[in-house]
Amino acid sequence: GELMKEAERHCEAQRERAECLMEEKGNAIAEKESLMQQKREDMERHEFELKEMKLNVEKFKQESDRLAQEIQELTGDAPVRLTDDSASSLQRSAPSPVPSDSHKRGASTTAGGGKLETAPSSGNLPAIPLEGVAPLEAAAAGVLSAADQAAVAQRTEEALNDLQAQLGDLELPEAAREIFRRREEAWQGERARQEGALKQQHAAQLAGVRADLEKRLSEIETQRNRLTMDLSSRVEKVAELETIIEKSRGNSEEAEKAMAVKQRQHMKSLQQRLEQLVAVHRQLLRKFASQELENSDFRKKMVLRDERIKQLETNAKILAANMREQANRHVTELTKLRDQMAVLREDQLQAKQAEARMFEGGGMMHTM
Structure with a gap:
């Protein structure tokens, strides 16, 4: 029993011990998996930051291209907007002199009493082309460009040339010609003055536009320099992140x-311990098997002994009962024998007494 208990404790x-070793092995494997998971998460985080940096670089490049396109658009031909004073001066300079001159020309001819007394009403003067009125109205609206202004000036010049040609074809007196x-x-002096004022105004507007353009260009240049510096810093940061990723990869591999x-x-070491444990376990199993066999033999012997003891006890009980019965029979027989002997003794005693009496009676008879 003590050997079996010792074997069971062992x-x-x-x-x-085997369970502790297996638990240590599981903990080591879990720790390894957690470290690998942490390394993978760090790699994914660095790769995500690298992608984000690349996207920011592409965004900055697109912003730089857009700014360059805006600079190109600003340095190209831009529409020039006119003020109300310049538009009204153009309107006064272009269409108004011609009808006023023709009216006064008609009035002067009537005053001279010549051939042109009925010229305005008879229709001998041809209609003056007023093709420059619509562009001048547009100029009054303030939306004429440089090309439209040149077209207006050309049309006005053509209208004046046509008017001079038509006036040259007419037979007018010298006074009318002098008036014309x-x-x-x-009109030409007024036109020159208005053109000078318009040129000055255009020059002022151009100077303002150039100042605004230079200011915008300086702002764009500063913004471009700032974006370039930011881009270079981001590129350096991306390069540093790449080196960090490479180092982390190398460190992770090591x-x-x-x-x-x-x-x-x-x-x-765990395998060696496990092999030792397996060997010890096998030895213990063999010992345990031999002990089990011995225990089974002992149990069988104990069972046989118990059965023999029980059988002997039953036999002893039976024998005791038989002995008691025999003792009781002997006691009864002895009591019977005692009774018989007592009866016999009484009979013998009575016989002796009778014989004695008989002897006494015979003696008395002899004596008599």
Whole structure:
């Protein structure tokens, strides 16, 4: 019994030791998996940051291209907007002199009493082309470009040339021609003055536009420099992240190699311990099997002994009962014998007494 208990305690201790070793192995594997998961998460985070940096670089490149396109658009031909004063001056300079000159020309001819007394009403003067009125109205609206202004000036010049040609074809007196010449000189002077004022206004507007453009270009240049610096810093940061990723990959590979070596050593030691435990367990199993066989033999012997003891007890009980019965029979027989002997003794005593009486009676008879 003590040997079996010792063997059971030893088996239990070995089982607990094996469970502890298996638990340590599971903990080591879980720790390795957690480290690998952490490494993978770090790699994914660095790759995500690298992708984000690349997207930011592409965004900055697109912003730089857009700014360059805006600069190109600003440096190209831009529409020039006119003020109300310049538009009204153009409107006064272009269409108004011609009808006023023709009206005064008609009035002067009537005053001279010549051939042109009925000229305005008879229709001898041809209609003056007023093709420049619509562009001048557009100029008054403030939306004329430089090309439209040149077209307006060309049309006005053509209208004046046609008017001069038509006036040259007419037979006018010298006074009318002088009036027309003075009117034309006054109109040309007014036109030159208005053109000078318009040129000054255009120059002022152009200077303002150039100042705004230079200011915008300086702002764009500063923004471009800032974006370039930001882009260079981002590129440097991306390069640093790439180097960090490469280093982390190298470190992770070295760590994996070191972990693999440690894991192999640990697994080798665990395997050796497991083999030792298996050998000890087999020895214990063999001992336990032999002890089980011995115990089974002992149990069988004990069972046979118990059965023999029970049988002997039953036999003893039977014998005791028989002995008691025999003793009781002997006692009854002895009592019967005692009674018989007592009766016999009484009979013998009575016989002796009778004989004695008989002897006494015979003696008396002899004596008589």
